Amino acid sequence: MSKAKILIVEDDIELREALVTTIEMNGHQCLEAESAEAALPLLENSLVDLVVSDVNMPGMDGHALLDQIQKLYPGLPVILMTAYGQIRQAVNAIQAGAIDYMVKPFDPTTLMRSVNRVVNGDIDDDEAQPVAEDPYSRRLFQMANKVATTDSTVLISGESGTGKEVLARYIHAHSNRSKAPFVAINCAAIPENMLEAILFGHEKGAFTGAYASAPGKFEQANGGTLLLDEISEMELGLQAKLLRVLQEREVERVGGRKTIALNVRVLATTNRNLHEYVREGKFREDLFYRLSVFPMHWRPLRERPLDIVPLAEKLLTKHTRKMKLPSVNISTAAKTSLTEYHWPGNVRELDNALQRALILQQGNVIQADDLCLDMIGQPWMAMTAPVTTAMPASMVSESAQDAKRGESWDEYAVGTSGWIGENPTSSLSETEHFAGGAPQDSYKPEAPVDLGTDLKMREFQIIIDTIRQCRKRKLAAEKLGISPRTLRYKLAQMRDMGIDLETELALS
Numbered sequence: 474m475s476k477a478k479i480l481i482v483e484d485d486i487e488l489r490e491a492l493v494t495t496i497e498m499n500g501h502q503c504l505e506a507e508s509a510e511a512a513l514p515l516l517e518n519s520l521v522d523l524v525v526s527d528v529n530m531p532g533m534d535g536h537a538l539l540d541q542i543q544k545l546y547p548g549l550p551v552i553l554m555t556a557y558g559q560i561r562q563a564v565n566a567i568q569a570g571a572i573d574y575m576v577k578p579f580d581p582t583t584l585m586r587s588v589n590r591v592v593n594g595d596i597d598d599d600e601a602q603p604v605a606e607d608p609y610s611r612r613l614f615q616m617a618n619k620v621a622t623t624d625s626t627v628l629i630s631g632e633s634g635t636g637k638e639v640l641a642r643y644i645h646a647h648s649n650r651s652k653a654p655f656v657a658i659n660c661a662a663i664p665e666n667m668l669e670a671i672l673f674g675h676e677k678g679a680f681t682g683a684y685a686s687a688p689g690k691f692e693q694a695n696g697g698t699l700l701l702d703e704i705s706e707m708e709l710g711l712q713a714k715l716l717r718v719l720q721e722r723e724v725e726r727v728g729g730r731k732t733i734a735l736n737v738r739v740l741a742t743t744n745r746n747l748h749e750y751v752r753e754g755k756f757r758e759d760l761f762y763r764l765s766v767f768p769m770h771w772r773p774l775r776e777r778p779l780d781i782v783p784l785a786e787k788l789l790t791k792h793t794r795k796m797k798l799p800s801v802n803i804s805t806a807a808k809t810s811l812t813e814y815h816w817p818g819n820v821r822e823l824d825n826a827l828q829r830a831l832i833l834q835q836g837n838v839i840q841a842d843d844l845c846l847d848m849i850g851q852p853w854m855a856m857t858a859p860v861t862t863a864m865p866a867s868m869v870s871e872s873a874q875d876a877k878r879g880e881s882w883d884e885y886a887v888g889t890s891g892w893i894g895e896n897p898t899s900s901l902s903e904t905e906h907f908a909g910g911a912p913q914d915s916y917k918p919e920a921p922v923d924l925g926t927d928l929k930m931r932e933f934q935i936i937i938d939t940i941r942q943c944r945k946r947k948l949a950a951e952k953l954g955i956s957p958r959t960l961r962y963k964l965a966q967m968r969d970m971g972i973d974l975e976t977e978l979a980l981s
């Protein structure tokens with residue numbers, strides 16, 4: 474188990490202390506901040522591996538902090554602590570890019586499971602048994618079991634959201650390295666100029682801002698497995714350096730002279746056709762062959778239909794458990810809709826649809842309409858796909874429409890039903906939220922208005938319009954004043970949110 478530096482951002486001092494104590498007792502180091510504003514300078518001055526932040530804080534809230542972290546420290550994982558009963562808050566946390574969420578009250582085991590999943594790559598119960606009901610998926614996992622026991626490099630390809638990381642974690646968990654760290658790095662999410670230092674580490678003074686030396690992902694994964702996610706997005710110069718590290722099995726930190734011996738198994742994923750990238754000169758052929766010793770391919774979800782309903786049931790159970798909701802079933806008609814839909818965003822889109830349905834469902838049964846699948850092609854839905862914004866008025870509950878008219882939903886909900894939220898009238902203190910007060914069972918759908926989501930959707934609309942106008946993505950990036958890499962990242966975010974870009978762009 475590797476020791477990590479974790480920043481806890483929580484305004485309730487007792488809860489903060491409880492979190493710090495638990496995490497430190499489990500062998501990690503903690504930094505503490507009482508607000509998001511206080512967290513930012515701490516992040517500037519020390520290298521943090523993970524941020525665990527409350528959502529509801531006076532001043533800047535957890536979502537705004539997450540947004541800042543994504544801009545200033547791309548790739549730094551954030552776990553958000555959301556309020557009990559606030560389903561939309563939990564859904565928003567993941568869709569805004571948090572690596573995980575924990576709904577208050579949670580116990581120390583839940584906290585450490587979530588922390589260790591991020592810092593040590595520990596696998597949780599859901600990931601230990603991925604869904605593989607379709608004959609194609611069964612065969613893939615049979616192969617995974619075989620290759621897991623070797624030290625072979627594996628290149629996993631497949632459309633975005635098919636489950637490549639799930640497969641990578643499965644291979645690690647079934648290898649003889651399973652007790653050692655599993656470290657994942659998304660090559661597309663890290664700016665080019667930072668990727669080398671993050672991968673290989675750096676010495677103090679190696680570049681402006683390198684106040685202290687730090688190990689890279691290769692060193693952190695020593696003895697275990699390193700997943701290079703979206704490897705196609707690595708620029709050619711760095712590909713050459715990566716190839717050298719893989720061949721020589723040693724790494725030199727940026728600005729360092731010492732070589733560090735490595736015993737790391739490398740897995741890589743790509744949602745591009747790497748053969749084509751090699752042909753077009755965007756990916757080194759030698760690195761391609763070095764990585765694809767054992768190639769594995771995930772079919773799109775629509776081509777393994779027998780996985781769809783079992784996956785939906787599993788994802789639903791995961792979310793209802795995490796959100797502390799009573800169990801929710803899927804109606805027969807909804808199952809048919811799920812199976813017939815084409816899932817351009819694959820399992821991640823399925824996950825999004827279910828989270829949306831969880832907000833809309835009534836009586837603990839998801840009906841076909843709750844999935845909103847027939848609305849995804851609609852302009853208003855495509856731009857507001859993931860959460861609850863811009864639902865037709867008929868789908869918005871009366872109370873939610875009240876909230877839309879300007880009433881605070883939190884106050885309204887607490888005022889009318891007395892349920893437990895983060896409202897001061899709540900019957901649980903923040904500390905009890907951690908220690909485990911008994912949750913109540915009454916739920917109300919939440920208000921479908923969210924300025925952050927709305928702004929994001931407007932940004933996405935501008936991007937789509939600009940690409941339609943310019944026809945070439947490179948030109949569109951120039952016109953938008955962003956790098957082609959940032960544009961790719963934003964397009965990936967849009968796909969992840971269930972926006973069918975192919976259809977959107979074909980409309981031009």
Ligand SMILES: Nc1ncnc2c1ncn2[C@@H]1O[C@H](COP(=O)(O)OP(=O)(O)OP(=O)(O)O)[C@@H](O)[C@H]1O
Nearest residue numbers: 603604605632633634635636637638639744820821
């Ligand atoms: N077979 C599976 N069983 C259970 N959950 C799955 C399975 N496949 C995917 N998921 C879930 O779907 C989501 C997307 O999976 P994952 O991140 O592995 O996809 P990916 O192909 O790596 O995506 P990307 O290309 O965008 O990085 C995750 O929440 C994951 O837990």
